[in-house]
Amino acid sequence: MTTGNPSYTNPKPCKHLADYKLNHGLSGYKSLQKHLKSAPHGKTSVGKPSSTTPRCISCDGFQDIERAELYCCVCCDQVYDPDFDKAVMSKHIMGITGDKNGDESIGKRLVKRRRLGSGVVEELVDSKISKQLISMRDRRAKSCYPLGLRGLNNLGNTCFMNSVLQALLHAPPFRNYFLSGGHNHENCRKRSVDRLCLSCDIDVVFSAAFSGDRAPYSPAQFLYSWWQHSANLASYEQKDAHEFFISVLDGIHEKEVKSSNQNRENGDCQCIAHGVFSGLLRSDVTCMTCGFTSTTFDPCVDISLDLDTSNFPPKNTANKSIKPDANSSMSTLLGCLDLFTRQEKLGSDSKLYCQNCQERQDSAKQMSIKRLPLVLCLHIKRFEHSPVTKMSRKIDRYLQFPLSLDMTPYLSSSVVRNRFGNRIFAFESGESDISAEFEIFAAVTHAGTLESGHYVNFLRLRNQWYKCDDAWINEVDEGMVRASQCYMMFYVQKSLYQKANEDWSHLPISPRRNMFGQ
Amino acid sequence: MASHAQLASHFFGDLLDSIIVDVASECHRISRLGLDRNLEEEEEELKLSAQARERVADPNNSGEANSKYVVDIFGQTHPPIASDIFECMNCHRPIMAGRFAPHLEKCMGKGRKARLKGTRSSTAAQNRHSRGSPVSTYSPYPNSTSTNQLSNGTSGVAGEEYSNGTFPEP
Numbered sequence: 001m002t003t004g005n006p007s008y009t010n011p012k013p014c015k016h017l018a019d020y021k022l023n024h025g026l027s028g029y030k031s032l033q034k035h036l037k038s039a040p041h042g043k044t045s046v047g048k049p050s051s052t053t054p055r056c057i058s059c060d061g062f063q064d065i066e067r068a069e070l071y072c073c074v075c076c077d078q079v080y081d082p083d084f085d086k087a088v089m090s091k092h093i094m095g096i097t098g099d100k101n102g103d104e105s106i107g108k109r110l111v112k113r114r115r116l117g118s119g120v121v122e123e124l125v126d127s128k129i130s131k132q133l134i135s136m137r138d139r140r141a142k143s144c145y146p147l148g149l150r151g152l153n154n155l156g157n158t159c160f161m162n163s164v165l166q167a168l169l170h171a172p173p174f175r176n177y178f179l180s181g182g183h184n185h186e187n188c189r190k191r192s193v194d195r196l197c198l199s200c201d202i203d204v205v206f207s208a209a210f211s212g213d214r215a216p217y218s219p220a221q222f223l224y225s226w227w228q229h230s231a232n233l234a235s236y237e238q239k240d241a242h243e244f245f246i247s248v249l250d251g252i253h254e255k256e257v258k259s260s261n262q263n264r265e266n267g268d269c270q271c272i273a274h275g276v277f278s279g280l281l282r283s284d285v286t287c288m289t290c291g292f293t294s295t296t297f298d299p300c301v302d303i304s305l306d307l308d309t310s311n312f313p314p315k316n317t318a319n320k321s322i323k324p325d326a327n328s329s330m331s332t333l334l335g336c337l338d339l340f341t342r343q344e345k346l347g348s349d350s351k352l353y354c355q356n357c358q359e360r361q362d363s364a365k366q367m368s369i370k371r372l373p374l375v376l377c378l379h380i381k382r383f384e385h386s387p388v389t390k391m392s393r394k395i396d397r398y399l400q401f402p403l404s405l406d407m408t409p410y411l412s413s414s415v416v417r418n419r420f421g422n423r424i425f426a427f428e429s430g431e432s433d434i435s436a437e438f439e440i441f442a443a444v445t446h447a448g449t450l451e452s453g454h455y456v457n458f459l460r461l462r463n464q465w466y467k468c469d470d471a472w473i474n475e476v477d478e479g480m481v482r483a484s485q486c487y488m489m490f491y492v493q494k495s496l497y498q499k500a501n502e503d504w505s506h507l508p509i510s511p512r513r514n515m516f517g518q
Numbered sequence: 519m520a521s522h523a524q525l526a527s528h529f530f531g532d533l534l535d536s537i538i539v540d541v542a543s544e545c546h547r548i549s550r551l552g553l554d555r556n557l558e559e560e561e562e563e564l565k566l567s568a569q570a571r572e573r574v575a576d577p578n579n580s581g582e583a584n585s586k587y588v589v590d591i592f593g594q595t596h597p598p599i600a601s602d603i604f605e606c607m608n609c610h611r612p613i614m615a616g617r618f619a620p621h622l623e624k625c626m627g628k629g630r631k632a633r634l635k636g637t638r639s640s641t642a643a644q645n646r647h648s649r650g651s652p653v654s655t656y657s658p659y660p661n662s663t664s665t666n667q668l669s670n671g672t673s674g675v676a677g678e679e680y681s682n683g684t685f686p687e688p
Binding site: 011064066067069078080145149151153154155156157158214215216218220221223224227332334398400401402403404406408409414421422424466470471472473474475478479480481482483 | 536539540543544546547548550551553555556559560563564566567569570571573574575587590591592594596599600602604606607608615616617618619620621622626
């Protein structure tokens with residue numbers, strides 16, 4: 001498959017169209033532009049074809065008037081031309097915003113920063129870890145289990161914490177940062193007045209997990225520190241794994257901000273939490289009357305998805321057998337992502353103010369991903385709240401998810417382009433060159449009800465799945481993971497996943513040796 | 519002169535054609551420009567998941583998913599409640615791992631905020647409705663059950679905040 005760049009396959013130009021362009025240049029397109037009409041939702045058509053419009057009779061081509069597409073009578077097929085699409089889009093942009101640059105100006109306003117997180121992490125890995133790996137290889141007896149695989153004791157309803165910790169311990173860029181000394185807790189404690197530092201405590205957990213000791217570890221100190229950070233979540237009750245995840249990232253970020261006096265701008269933040277998990281979401285609100293679109297960008301450390309249940313037949317149509325043709329009634333992760341990036345018409349009771357029309361109008365909103373993180377955390381909203389009974393309940397519906405995930409269709413470039421009919425046109429400028437291909441490495445599952453249940457984490461290391469049920473680590477096959485009910489899924493960029501597998505593939509370990517001096 | 523019914527039928531036909539060509543044109547463009555998703559890979563993933571579910575649902579399978587393991591991959595076995603003993607960092611008493619969280623909760627004063635930058639005023643804490651007695655950090659009975667029984671799996675009291683102004687040494 002091609003790389004994640006959302007580029008077009010340049011279609012082979014129709015010979016007849018090419019000849020026409022050689023003879024007549026782009027004048028035909030330009031005169032056509034005058035007659036182009038754009039609808040607010042993005043589609044273009046040709047209005048009022050008059051005899052003055054060159055119908056390209058000379059080349060036997062003409063246009064599909066309703067859709068502003070070119071059709072070649074000789075090829076008997078619809079044909080595509082970048083110059084034609086450009087003419088269509090230019091007219092569209094000028095028509096809607098009244099501002100000559102339109103979408104291009106949005107492009108220029110984007111922050112064009114490279115992901116510093118990945119740059120820093122890669123350097124650290126290369127210089128320090130490779131030296132350590134070599135020395136480890138020399139000294140240790142062979143063992144076939146991946147480093148860092150270690151059970152975590154349940155300290156009393158703390159499976160929510162254990163399952164997320166396992167995912168963090170094995171998120172390649174996050175792991176590499178801590179293992180290569182990215183946050184040295186001795187130096188940190190010397191430097192800072194505030195003794196509370198979640199990163200230090202995480203560093204300790206990493207040391208313990210990767211020490212080679214296989215007896216289950218009790219993350220008691222970490223629990224203590226986390227409770228001090230998140231006073232409102234500090235209780236013996238069952239807690240939500242997703243809430244915990246967000247609060248840990250927040251804790252890491254806060255300390256980083258305090259110690260380096262940075263501006264609290266999550267989008268450009270260089271703390272390890274944001275460097276690894278932070279992406280950027282784009283939200284487009286379009287006026288359904290004039291087509292004017294206002295765009296905002298918001299950083300995010302994860303994406304919470306609603307289950308795609310809209311295709312389901314109303315009553316029981318006996319979909320008991322799980323045949324491939326029952327796909328339409330099964331929830332899939334791709335379906336949830338489709339739902340997330342679908343253009344949603346906002347109700348008439350929530351009309352938004354349109355700058356162009358200067359009044360409140362019916363609007364539509366569409367989300368897309370402007371910038372993908374290194375590690376993508378997808379959270380499934382498995383709860384629904386009934387306004388009638390005022391109660392929330394858990395949705396146990398099965399969700400199919402892929403092990404290899406291509407996020408290209410959900411990127412802003414793809415979504416925005418699709419909204420305008422997939423014209424050959426540079427819609428997004430300044431997009432980072434992070435690949436859109438991801439591989440899953442951790443899946444947090446939940447069994448039970450909202451109030452009481454149990455979290456289990458499945459880890460995928462070197463393409464082998466391990467079930468991490470608090471202190472118990474067991475090998476399981478892929479099928480069991482596929483069939484389980486996921487609540488949070490952690491995907492990492494494919495290149496980082498492959499690299500992580502290579503790094504550790506020949507690593508022998510001895511249970512008695514501890515390389516971090518703990 | 520065409521009848522109303524014929525006209526209506528004609529218009530309907532036009533509309534239907536238009537909708538069909540809309541979809542066809544869109545798909546044609548997507549396909550020609552190479553924008554279609556890798557449907558084969560997606561279908562393969564769906565098939566694998568369906569097969570996996572069938573296997574798990576099959577009663578002939580030993581119910582591997584939920585069976586209790588005898589040993590883990592390192593050959594170790596573990597009790598239902600973690601039995602390691604270590605020192606509580608708040609009160610320095612030895613605590614069993616599996617009971618550490620409920621102990622710590624009482625030990626820290628149930629949901630108490632321990633930030634260095636100022637705590638809630640004690641009046642605010644007193645004004646809150648409290649269930650059960652406030653626990654000081656010097657309780658001689660670390661494992662005593664409080665009036666709020668929080669057994670595994672039931673939802674308990676929402677975290678109520680007390681502050682007694684002391685900060686634990688890390």
